[in-house]
Amino acid sequence: QIPSLQETYKSDFVIGTALNASQIEEKEPNAARLVPQQFGAITPENIMKAEVIHPEWNRYNFDLADKLVAYGQKHHLPINAHTLIWHSQLPPFMRSMKDADSVRKFFTDHITTIASRYDGKVYSWDVVNEALEEDGSLRKSIFLEKLGEDYIIDAFRLAQKAAPNTKLYYNDYNIEQPQKRAGAIALIKKLKAAGVRIDGVGIQGHWRAYNVPLRDIEQSIQEFSALGVEVMFTELDLGVLPNPWDGNSADVNQKAAYNAGMNPYAAGLPDSMQAKLTKGYEDLFRLFVKYSDQISRVTFWGVNDGQSWLNDWPIQGRTNYPLLFDRQFKPKPAFYKVIEVK
Numbered sequence: 001q002i003p004s005l006q007e008t009y010k011s012d013f014v015i016g017t018a019l020n021a022s023q024i025e026e027k028e029p030n031a032a033r034l035v036p037q038q039f040g041a042i043t044p045e046n047i048m049k050a051e052v053i054h055p056e057w058n059r060y061n062f063d064l065a066d067k068l069v070a071y072g073q074k075h076h077l078p079i080n081a082h083t084l085i086w087h088s089q090l091p092p093f094m095r096s097m098k099d100a101d102s103v104r105k106f107f108t109d110h111i112t113t114i115a116s117r118y119d120g121k122v123y124s125w126d127v128v129n130e131a132l133e134e135d136g137s138l139r140k141s142i143f144l145e146k147l148g149e150d151y152i153i154d155a156f157r158l159a160q161k162a163a164p165n166t167k168l169y170y171n172d173y174n175i176e177q178p179q180k181r182a183g184a185i186a187l188i189k190k191l192k193a194a195g196v197r198i199d200g201v202g203i204q205g206h207w208r209a210y211n212v213p214l215r216d217i218e219q220s221i222q223e224f225s226a227l228g229v230e231v232m233f234t235e236l237d238l239g240v241l242p243n244p245w246d247g248n249s250a251d252v253n254q255k256a257a258y259n260a261g262m263n264p265y266a267a268g269l270p271d272s273m274q275a276k277l278t279k280g281y282e283d284l285f286r287l288f289v290k291y292s293d294q295i296s297r298v299t300f301w302g303v304n305d306g307q308s309w310l311n312d313w314p315i316q317g318r319t320n321y322p323l324l325f326d327r328q329f330k331p332k333p334a335f336y337k338v339i340e341v342k
């Protein structure tokens with residue numbers, strides 16, 4: 001029996017994972033065994049997104065979301081629901097909607113219906129996801145365009161009304177970066193000034209193993225917690241492959257391999273990169289432990305490398321190794337390091 005992440009860190013913060021349909025239906029024996037043993041909270045990776053739960057005008061499909069709730073109850077795993085308002089993974093009828101009244105109707109109905117149905121059944125909602133640009137301004141989206149810049153306040157207000165017993169969070173990536181962080185801080189202050197409840201902020205945490213922005217992360221923990229909201233890391237994974245837009249901080253060899261359109265680690269992860277992954281997680285968890293009073297949760301974006309979205313993003317069909325369990329569900333050196341750090 002391997003040590004448990006959740007048990008090891010239970011006095012510090014909750015450790016969660018993202019799950020998909022096959023896992024909550026317990027069709028994967030390895031995941032079925034590992035999830036309750038290793039994790040203390042779950043996030044639906046896709047099944048509560050609008051395109052799944054609200055596929056057509058006036059038609060919701062709660063099948064998978066209800067299964068998720070039942071799975072969580074069975075295993076005593078609180079659910080961090082994801083997500084009500086997001087520009088991506090919208091149902092097809094929404095993507096082309098032209099008229100503002102219809103967008104407003106979708107928006108109000110969507111939030112109210114889903115948030116009220118699961119109030120008392122989920123622990124929290126990412127009410128709004130990824131609403132900021134890199135420079136901290138509001139991100140261009142159908143919601144901003146048709147509803148105006150107060151749509152985020154409106155979303156939280158509707159969620160608060162529909163789900164009085166559910167924690168309400170703002171979630172985004174790169175909000176540890178100074179400019180975008182400033183935008184997130186301004187947004188949280190704006191919500192508070194409007195008298196709207198916001199309980200926490202989720203920093204997604206999709207970083208590169210060889211380039212974890214520790215100083216920015218530390219600064220963010222301090223600045224966000226000073227606002228009196230919960231701070232969480234909600235979608236943690238440390239990719240070993242660069243993104244095309246990674247600058248000179250990216251590993252030079254990796255960048256070259258990427259530009260050549262290659263998949264350099266298809267046959268396995270070399271020891272040197274395995275070591276970088278382990279070091280990345282070590283540094284990060286040392287920081288998390290240092291700020292455990294300010295951090296309420298750390299959720300991994302998937303159980304094991306085989307599940308990770310980073311095999312298909314930003315380009316499809318690569319072989320990435322961003323999580324603590326490998327494709328055979330075996331704990332990696334990074335797993336044992338994370339246990340050791342505590």
Ligand code: XIL
Pocket residue numbers: 045046129204235309
């Ligand atoms: C990703 C899922 O992991 C993929 O399976 C899906 O195809 C696309 O979305 N930020 C978020 C998450 O908030 O919802 C995204 O999840 C990853 C980036």
